[in-house]
Ligand SMILES: O=C(O)CCC(=O)C(=O)O
């Protein structure tokens with residue numbers, strides 16, 4: 001539990017009110033893969049539950065999902081119509097990038113980020129090292145692997161790791177106890193990836209603040225920027241003999257502020273586009289990073305930026321690796337709508353202040369239902385009038 005006496009709030013929050021449009025949740029939200037707070041990397045458990053995807057000739061019942069492809073657009077990446085995933089180019093200049101980011105975060109909750117200036121060599125090395133890790137023999141790589149989420153009725157077609165960047169050297173000594181060259185190469189690639197993503201996160205935060213017309217509020221921005229916490233996922237979705245029956249990662253929203261996803265050129269990430277609801281595949285764009293808005297950013301922006309349901313599908317031909325980098329607040333920080341966030345016509349905060357751990361408790365309780373945890377911290381008009 002967190003000590004409320006040390007809890008601080010980003011802003012005071014008076015309200016912005018307008019009915020929050022509840023996202024139609026198609027599936028449940030995972031308690032663990034998207035939460036830095038619930039990562040279980042228990043070595044014995046991971047080894048005991050290891051499933052050998054490479055040997056699988058078919059998708060067993062334990063991994064067979066139904067109702068996965070119930071939407072109009074499940075097919076190939078869409079590149080040139082209304083369902084083309086928006087692109088934000090940081091080379092376009094602050095104002096244009098902020099405009100594009102605002103539109104994308106409002107309408108989609110995610111976008112492709114290009115012109116971000118991150119050294120391609122850092123990204124390639126991180127990806128190559130992740131691929132080397134996944135190529136290790138099962139007993140070795142399983143020692144630091146995440147255990148499959150048991151809350152789901154079925155297992156996903158994926159394996160992976162969850163760690164905070166500061167813990168990478170401790171965590172991966174379990175895979176490489178001799179701390180030899182492979183270990184050092186891996187760790188330094190992850191540390192460089194962390195440094196690059198953190199600094200990009202700080203730059204994107206400035207773009208978002210401009211997008212929200214908050215560029216003048218340097219103090220709040222600084223407070224958020226200086227306390228950002230981060231978590232890395234390494235996800236591997238092996239090629240699958242029957243991709244229609246399997247899911248790489250079930251539909252969920254990320255719980256923190258925002259996520260950068262480095263994906264190999266093999267596409268697989270889908271964003272839920274709303275009204276009418278349909279899944280849109282994000283194209284595998286070399287050099288681009290995918291940005292996904294999370295629930296606590298949805299709260300911070302009073303629902304103006306939209307936390308997007310997303311999922312990963314698998315395919316028959318190729319393995320796919322993704323490396324999400326999650327940014328969020330520290331555990332003791334209360335997150336509340338920013339008072340002046342140009343709240344889409346709202347003049348009241350529609351969410352109450354929560355810390356990340358408090359929010360995760362609510363999310364976990366709702367797991368398996370179709371109710372979004374955001375609705376549980378939604379403030380009714382009466383309640384906000386009283387406060
Ligand atoms: O693999 C992907 O592209 C998505 C991963 C993801 O959404 C997550 O780890 O939360």
Ligand SMILES: [Fe+2]
Nearest residue numbers: 034253254310
């Ligand atoms: Fe996610």
